[in-house]
Amino acid sequence: MTGPRKPGCDxxxxxxDIFSAFVEATLPLIRDHLARGVGHHGMIANLLNARGIPCFGHARWTATDIRMVLSHGASREPG
Incomplete structure (x- = not known):
């Protein structure tokens, strides 16, 4: 019996690329909530879930997913 197949390089x-597109699409939504004063990542997750915005790899958004998008978005910025 073999284990799960590991994905190849391609x-x-x-x-x-799909994850990068997800971050690019959702980062402005998350930053908009932050700019409006919603500082708790769990609350932002609840707001995205209420709007029906899908999360990458999960059925629902969590505070950890919000931090993940913010972290990946910050790593893409120049400087």
């Missing part, structure tokens, strides 16, 4: 690159 497949990993495709998933990285």
């Amino acid at each position: 497949e990993q690159l495709v998933w990285q």
Whole structure:
């Protein structure tokens, strides 16, 4: 019996591109909530869930997902 198949390099690159597009699409929404004074990541997750905005790899947004998007978005900024 074999374990789960590991993705190949090409497949990993495709998933990285999909994740990058997800971050680019959701980062402005999260930053908008932060700019409006919603500082608690769990509350932002609840607001995105209430709007029906899908989360990458999960059924629902969590505070950890919000931090993940913010972290990846910050790593893309120049400087």
